[in-house]
Amino acid sequence: MTTKSKIRSGLRRKRAKRPVEKNVPSTYDSNWEFELHSGLLKNWKHHKAELVSYTVSHTYEPDFVRRVKGKTILLEAKGRFWDYSEYNKYIWINKVLDSNTELVFLFANPAAPMPQAKRRRDGTKRSHGEWASANGFRWYSEDSLPNEWIDRKFRNSENFKIEYYDINKEVE
Secondary structure, eight states, rough: OHHHHHHTTTTSSOOOOOOOOOOOOTOOOHHHHHHHHHHTTTTTTOGGGGGOOOOOOOOOOOSSSETTTTTEEEEEEESSOOOOHHHHHHHHHHHHHHHTTEEEEESOOTTBBBBTOOOOSSSSBHHHHHHHHHHEEEEEEEGGGGGGGGHHHHSHHHHHHHHHHHHHHOOO
């Protein structure tokens, strides 16, 4: 049972909304913060004067790595994205890559809908391939990978044709 269905069925209470304080002086987050700064902490600078940048450090291990024409290609093989946090991390990863490194997606089914995607007026949902293109990523499917990236003998083999067509039959 999902969280939404638990809430609807009454098994779980909705989270209480954060109360909105009235008459809070500008630049303060609460009346209590204003009172502290006006009295007990009046010799302190107020937080609006100092901003502190911070980052949360993560690591990423690509599925495949290869140097192609002087550029490092990080190839991420995705059957599908499961949630927002998963696909959003790739946008952050892409921001920290140097100019000689590129994150490229290999989708099992580029036409698969993104998780939590809203239905458009025409009845379709945003696909994995559309998401990748919209966010500046190159992407491929098994049959569209560049010839210089693959084992061409395998692509032309009966095994590949059987595997590829069997996978597509299951997806449809």
